[in-house]
Amino acid sequence: MDIARIELSDLALEKGGTRILRGIDLAIAKGEFVAVIGASGAGKTSLLRCINALVPDYSGRVLIDGKDTAGLSHQQLRRGIGYVLQNIGLFPHRTVAENIGMPSRIAGKRRHDEARVAELLEMMELPADMARRYPAELSGGQAQRVAIARALYSRPALMLLDEPFGALDPATRASLGEAYRKRHDEAGLTSVMVTHDVAEALALADRVLVMHGGKAIAFAPPAQLAASDDAAVRALVDPPLRQARALLDLKGGA
């Protein structure tokens, strides 16, 4: 499935009387890198789960290339969409190579494609001999690179990433974010990444979606968002902007 366009139309989700997502209408173009930001509980993860058809009971429509995902099989969706979570989920008793090649086993093949695994290790800037190691022998940053490699194994057109770099130190986080953005561009992926790091969102994304109380309150390129006069948007973007200015002042004064 070569995903060209995602459209959400009047998407809403309610659980136990709580309205988690409300009336979301937006379109994401092929090749776009979208970051999703918003306070805790704003509905960011729920939005990704609706796109991925992990939540069956939403109302409204999720369209991929004009087709309602409700009419697509799970197998079709899983093949076309790579999903990366913060808590990684690598299999501890499988080697790095087996973890990366896991999608082929899940698809019923006995062996994974060694050449594809080697290619992905190189793509994620990991040494080739890491293929034989086990997850417990990796640093957090290396493990997260392996998780991204696994999500890319089946050549999905769309990547959904939920706080993919959340557990990493700031320097590793920044370099992995940049490395992922490069892969996104080279592979012509469409990426939707939830992040709590507003500076990361502004630095990496083509457009930033701001969620607030289950609603999409802004969806704009970083420069436009940084100039927004909406109070809820300002509450998110002002702290990192102040921090950046303070750092620039320090640098200027050095």
Ligand SMILES: Nc1ncnc2c1ncn2[C@@H]1O[C@H](COP(=O)(O)OP(=O)(O)OP(=O)(O)O)[C@@H](O)[C@H]1O
């Ligand atoms: N299965 C569920 N049943 C009831 N409430 C739920 C369920 N899943 C999520 N919620 C609620 O929906 C709201 C949105 O949750 P969601 O995980 O989408 O937010 P989020 O923006 O990703 O938050 P965080 O940044 O903390 O991960 C929260 O108030 C959460 O408690």
